[in-house]
Amino acid sequence: MSKLTKKDKLNIYKEWTIENKRSAYLSKKYGIGSASIKYLVSLIHRHGIGILDKPYTYYSAQFKLEAINRVLVNHEAAYSVSLELGLKSQGILINWIRSYKENGYNVVIKRKGRQACEEQR
Numbered sequence: 001m002s003k004l005t006k007k008d009k010l011n012i013y014k015e016w017t018i019e020n021k022r023s024a025y026l027s028k029k030y031g032i033g034s035a036s037i038k039y040l041v042s043l044i045h046r047h048g049i050g051i052l053d054k055p056y057t058y059y060s061a062q063f064k065l066e067a068i069n070r071v072l073v074n075h076e077a078a079y080s081v082s083l084e085l086g087l088k089s090q091g092i093l094i095n096w097i098r099s100y101k102e103n104g105y106n107v108v109i110k111r112k113g114r115q116a117c118e119e120q121r
Contacts, residue, residue: 004030006052009040013049016041039083039090047086054088061107064096068107071097 004012008030015021016037023034030037043051067085070076071093082093099108 004032009044009052010049012037013041013044035090039079042083043086043088046083051086054086061109064107067093068097068100
């Protein structure tokens with residue numbers, strides 16, 4: 001999802017639920033895809049407004065592997081798993097799966113920040 005403010009996200013949810021605006025209208029108004037609008041509304045509906053207050057979340061390799069296995073092994077829909085786990089975007093789990101496959105079926109934990117001098121060589 002693009003860099004929407006919390007206020008924008010709340011407005012989208014209110015316009016969807018109270019004013020009965022739909023994804024095509026909201027997508028144009030806020031400049032994000034219809035799928036992202038629908039995911040945001042579903043996320044808030046399932047987890048409540050408080051889900052928007054969650055700061056950056058670190059996900060362990062074990063957490064990622066369990067989520068990936070639910071999709072690849074248990075054949076659950078990535079969208080449903082993402083919603084249930086409260087991921088900020090439906091694309092997060094898809095990216096984990098892609099990265100998992102690209103890296104020889106190993107979960108990759110990306111470190112934040114600049115590389116140390118030894119790692120740059």
